[in-house]
Amino acid sequence: MAPERITSGVAAALPPGERADALPTGFSGPFANVIRNFSLGWDAANAIWRRQVIGYNAVRQKRLLSRFGITTESMPGLVRLLAVGLVLMGAASFLYVWGYRKRRTPLRDPVQAGYRKFCRKLARCHVPRRPDQGPLDYLKSIQGNRLDLAERAEPIIRLYVRLRYTHQRSDEDVRSFQRLVRDFHPSPRPS
Numbered sequence: 001m002a003p004e005r006i007t008s009g010v011a012a013a014l015p016p017g018e019r020a021d022a023l024p025t026g027f028s029g030p031f032a033n034v035i036r037n038f039s040l041g042w043d044a045a046n047a048i049w050r051r052q053v054i055g056y057n058a059v060r061q062k063r064l065l066s067r068f069g070i071t072t073e074s075m076p077g078l079v080r081l082l083a084v085g086l087v088l089m090g091a092a093s094f095l096y097v098w099g100y101r102k103r104r105t106p107l108r109d110p111v112q113a114g115y116r117k118f119c120r121k122l123a124r125c126h127v128p129r130r131p132d133q134g135p136l137d138y139l140k141s142i143q144g145n146r147l148d149l150a151e152r153a154e155p156i157i158r159l160y161v162r163l164r165y166t167h168q169r170s171d172e173d174v175r176s177f178q179r180l181v182r183d184f185h186p187s188p189r190p191s
Helices: 004-008 032-054 058-067 075-104 110-123 135-145 147-165 171-183
Strands: none
Touching (some): 147 171
8 A cells, every 4th residue: 555645635546537526427506516515425424334334343342332331251241231121122112002002092982982882783784884984974874775774773873963073062962872872772674
């Protein structure tokens, strides 16, 4: 290796005719510096990636562990590292599951629960509600398929719509809705 390379800089290491700050062909104008800086930043990021990630070897592993007071030659140190890692992973998993369940568990609305129960009863009578079907469309479907059930289903659906989609909601109305759903026993076959 020639010692003059160190003092002559990057330009001496490039092939003849190339400059260190040269841009790819076709780049000039006001954005030339932006493109050059981006290119240099990208090269720096690649160099860090190669040095820190790809070049991570056993010597660097030992150096990292020694910063935490763990030597790989001592078995208790490795056991301590493993135990700490397992505890941290377990705690993180528990917190994730707990947070996920807390977010996913909605407050139980008795009106929605009653409507789902009502829909399940009708589904057993071969009048299922489609997922995209609103309550009034469901009522039309019941009227079209099972006229014998429509007369008893209509007050339940109309009360559900009022309780669910308007601001007119009293405890007595909720209890009345629950009672109507509980007492609704449709027959599987049309009468």
